[in-house]
Amino acid sequence: MTSKNASLDQAPWDRLAAAAREALGHSYSPYSRYPVGAAALADDGRLLTGANIENASYGVTLCAECSLVSELFRTGGGTLTEFICVNGSGEVIMPCGRCRQLLNEHRAPELRIMTPLGPRTMDEVLPQAFGAANVTGG
Numbered sequence: 001m002t003s004k005n006a007s008l009d010q011a012p013w014d015r016l017a018a019a020a021r022e023a024l025g026h027s028y029s030p031y032s033r034y035p036v037g038a039a040a041l042a043d044d045g046r047l048l049t050g051a052n053i054e055n056a057s058y059g060v061t062l063c064a065e066c067s068l069v070s071e072l073f074r075t076g077g078g079t080l081t082e083f084i085c086v087n088g089s090g091e092v093i094m095p096c097g098r099c100r101q102l103l104n105e106h107r108a109p110e111l112r113i114m115t116p117l118g119p120r121t122m123d124e125v126l127p128q129a130f131g132a133a134n135v136t137g138g
């Protein structure tokens, strides 16, 4: 990869990291005290954000990815092309396993997920994913 491409690749991530850190302020996480902020771009360029929303019945908790996908649909649908989530210190974290499945469902083919080791494809973070084709036979 050339340095020019590398700088182009970096372009969305600074903006997305800032948006994810801003989204932390909307987290409701009184039980874990572990706020998570998420941000993504949709395939039409829309910026989406989400934060985790916990529940006294712990298993009912909505991860930040859940509220982000809700925002995707609320604002017009489409698919995700870049995704990042951060912890309360603003550090990049891996999406949990359940949310990798959620992201897989709503990804653009080219979706890149930021990880502590840099951007990765969906196939790298959820190999051999179970998806729509398994159910529909398509």
Ligand code: THU
Pocket: 029, 032, 034, 035, 036, 051, 052, 053, 054, 061, 062, 063, 064, 065, 085, 094, 095, 096, 099
């Ligand atoms: N959490 C997320 O929001 N997304 C993830 O990918 C990892 C975990 C939340 C759920 C819970 O509110 C808190 O982090 C601690 O697990």
